[in-house]
Amino acid sequence: MSIDEQIEDYFAAQPEPKGGDLRELHRVILDVMPKCRLWFLDGKDDSGKTVSNPNVGYGTQTIKYANGNTREFYQVGISANTTGISVYILGIEDKAYLARAYGKDLGKAKITGYCIKFKAVRDISLETLKAAIRYGIDQTTA
Helix, strand or coil: CCHHHHHHHHHHCCCCCHHHHHHHHHHHHHHHCCCCCEEEECCECCCCCECCCCEEEECCEEEECCCCCEEEECCEEEEEECCEEEEEECCCCCCCHHHHHHHHHHECCEEECCEEEECCHHHECHHHHHHHHHHHHHHHCC
16 A cells, blocks of 8 residues: 555544544645655554554654664654644754744644644644744754
8 A cells, every 4th residue: 555545544534524634734734845755654663562643744854863873754744643633843953942933823732842732723823834844844954
């Protein structure tokens, strides 16, 4: 199954309006990052154990670990959670930056470090979210 098919199956498995909101976010992120690499992570580790919610990733960056190891990972991700949707903007060093820079204009969302959580797309400003995504991309593009 292709990544596009896995992503669509994931969105289709969500109850409405969450599935539609995920599709809308997908379109918005692809508008900001039109030629990005797409990722689909099913939330399972190598042994098949569920360790996180499934998530869709966009773009690519190299993550450097404290022990010197590196690996490729996405720059921006989205995931359904029990109360709504999470958007992950990875690679920003200042963990308070997103809340400080975008919190007051984003709408009804909780921002912690690199994660923006909200119940529904209608609760947030998509223009502010796009600005936050663009900032994150700029921080992680070599």
